[in-house]
Amino acid sequence: MTSAATCINSARRFCKIGKKSVCLMTLCLFVFLFKNSFFKLQSEYHQFNKPIHERRLQAFKIDQYVTVPKNISNVRIRPKNEVKPVKELNGVNDIQCYASNECQRLKPLPPKKLKARGCQRRLPDALIVGVKKAGTSALKSFLCFHPEVIASHFELHYFDVRYFLGIEWYTSNLPYATANQKVLEKTPKYFIYPDVPRRICDDISPNVKIIIILRDPVTRAISDYVHEDESRERKKVEGEREDRLTPQLSPEMEALKNIHKKIDRQNIEMAGLNIYSKLGDTFESSVVDANGDVIRTNAIVDSSIYVTHILRWMEYFPRNQILILDGDAFIKDPVPALQQVESFLGVKSYFSRDNFYFDEEKRFYCVSKPEKSCMPKVKGRPHPNINPKVLKKLREFYKPYDRWLVEVTGQNFTWMAYDKEF
Known part of the structure; x- marks a missing residue:
């Protein structure tokens, strides 16, 4: 917000003294900065409201087993095409077919x-x-x-x-x-x-x-x-x-x-x-x-x-x-x-x-x-x-x-x- 206010004041000052080209350039710079700030805030908002498993997948590579940091919760993310590990019963592999x-x-x-x-x-x-x-x-x-x-x-x-x-x-x-x-x-x-x-x-x-x-x-x-x-x-x-x-x-x-x-x-x-x-x-x-x-x-x-x-x-x-x-x-x-x-x-x-x-x-x-x-x-x-x-x-x-x-x-x-x- 500070950078946006500075741009507005500069644009007014240059417009008063008649420097129209500088005025237009300053307005363009203001629009560019404002647009970037808006979309960054919007992206952060949507990212925060995504399901937690989607945020984990976006944050970590999934071409191998990855242990998620403890502050997110300790789960494993399995690659899409990887076979699910065989369940064990009493220490012996469960029926697999x-x-x-x-x-x-x-x-x-x-x-x-x-x-x-x-x-x-x-x-x-x-x-x-x-x-x-x-x-x-x-x-x-x-x-x-x-x-x-x-x-x-x-x-x-x-x-x-x-x-x-x-x-x-x-x-x-x-x-x-x-x-x-x-x-x-x-x-x-x-x-x-x-x-x-x-x-x-x-x-x-x-x-x-x-x-x-x-x-x-x-x-x-x-x-x-x-x-x-x-x-x-x-x-x-x-x-x-x-x-x-x-x-x-x-x-x-x-x-x-x-x-x-x-x-x-x-x-x-x-x-x-x-x-x-x-x-x-x-x-x-x-x-x-x-x-x-x-x-x-x-x-x-x-x-x-x-x-x-x-x-x-x-x-x-x-x-x-x-x-x-x-x-x-x-x-x-x-x-x-x-x-x-x-x-x-x-x-x-x-x-x-x-x-x-x-x-x-x-x-x-x-x-x-x-x-x-x-x-x-x-x-x-x-x-x-x-x-x-x-x-x-x-x-x-x-x-x-x-x-x-x-x-x-x-x-x-x-x-x-x-x-x-x-």
């Missing part, structure tokens, strides 16, 4: 982020191959919360009934994963199919890891029957469920599917196995015939003869590549089994008892963190009362196979503690 790390809610990040983080679909590092109704779903569901493990949501059934679709189809249905994650696939029926171990060895790798969870063979058979009986009743009402995985097949692919099915049946018969469940009106009539003999050819019974199937897997994979878990112990306390899997897969330690709580209504363990999650109540189906004579007959039937199982695996299992002969 999906918005949630719950298997049932896998939603991939946008394509640009997937590419930036190196997310790719690739063949599994390990497979949960069985046993059906022994806790495979709970095991996979819990493992999905480990930041370094990712598993497919669906049971893909590639190596048993969809093998004709080819390895490209299989890979395209596996989850995205980063280089530091272990990919899992779970299909419990793999355990009893005779050709599956060879196919996995040939198509994935002889170094792939195999996870098997076992349960009291009698309890597992009952649970298997309840599951199959419920499916039978549902089909009567709803019909066959839509196959959401198998694409629409051309006539050529249908012919190939039928050829594979015929070959599989022949191989199953040659192996002396029966992968098909035969349901009677009751559990008792499904597992014991009219003569009182156990129906070994029923898959409900055969699937619990663990040792015969494990021996077939050991023909293709060494014992140190096969992790066998005690399903009964897992149901009572999932943490030790999950820690075994962590060690087996070579991932960082993550699970502790703080990650779980026991649901009193459902009567099984659920996840409490990093986010609350629980298996549906249908997973805890009640078992019917079984004739004690049939139970005793089944236990006697499985007893020699269980002894053989201990010899082959070098492990004892919880259910054997109830039998004094073990």
Whole structure:
């Protein structure tokens, strides 16, 4: 304001003495100075009223991480194109390719982020191959919360009934994963199919890891029957469920599917196995015939003869590549089994008892963190009362196979503690 007043006084003085050219020059200088002062004040006003993050960005270069001075507040400004650092959970990198790390809610990040983080679909590092109704779903569901493990949501059934679709189809249905994650696939029926171990060895790798969870063979058979009986009743009402995985097949692919099915049946018969469940009106009539003999050819019974199937897997994979878990112990306390899997897969330690709580209504363990999650109540189906004579007959039937199982695996299992002969 002082410089503006001086200009005005000088202009008046020169105009009085008749020096018109000097008068005009002084007026021009006054206008120039006044204009600059006005816009400087206006700029400072707008700058002061800008959002604080815009003032920081204007004040500092953003081509690298910059720590803002303490008098503004200590935050980091990230360049526009830089990938956001991976969140950490309990000191381990969080899942990087999906918005949630719950298997049932896998939603991939946008394509640009997937590419930036190196997310790719690739063949599994390990497979949960069985046993059906022994806790495979709970095991996979819990493992999905480990930041370094990712598993497919669906049971893909590639190596048993969809093998004709080819390895490209299989890979395209596996989850995205980063280089530091272990990919899992779970299909419990793999355990009893005779050709599956060879196919996995040939198509994935002889170094792939195999996870098997076992349960009291009698309890597992009952649970298997309840599951199959419920499916039978549902089909009567709803019909066959839509196959959401198998694409629409051309006539050529249908012919190939039928050829594979015929070959599989022949191989199953040659192996002396029966992968098909035969349901009677009751559990008792499904597992014991009219003569009182156990129906070994029923898959409900055969699937619990663990040792015969494990021996077939050991023909293709060494014992140190096969992790066998005690399903009964897992149901009572999932943490030790999950820690075994962590060690087996070579991932960082993550699970502790703080990650779980026991649901009193459902009567099984659920996840409490990093986010609350629980298996549906249908997973805890009640078992019917079984004739004690049939139970005793089944236990006697499985007893020699269980002894053989201990010899082959070098492990004892919880259910054997109830039998004094073990």
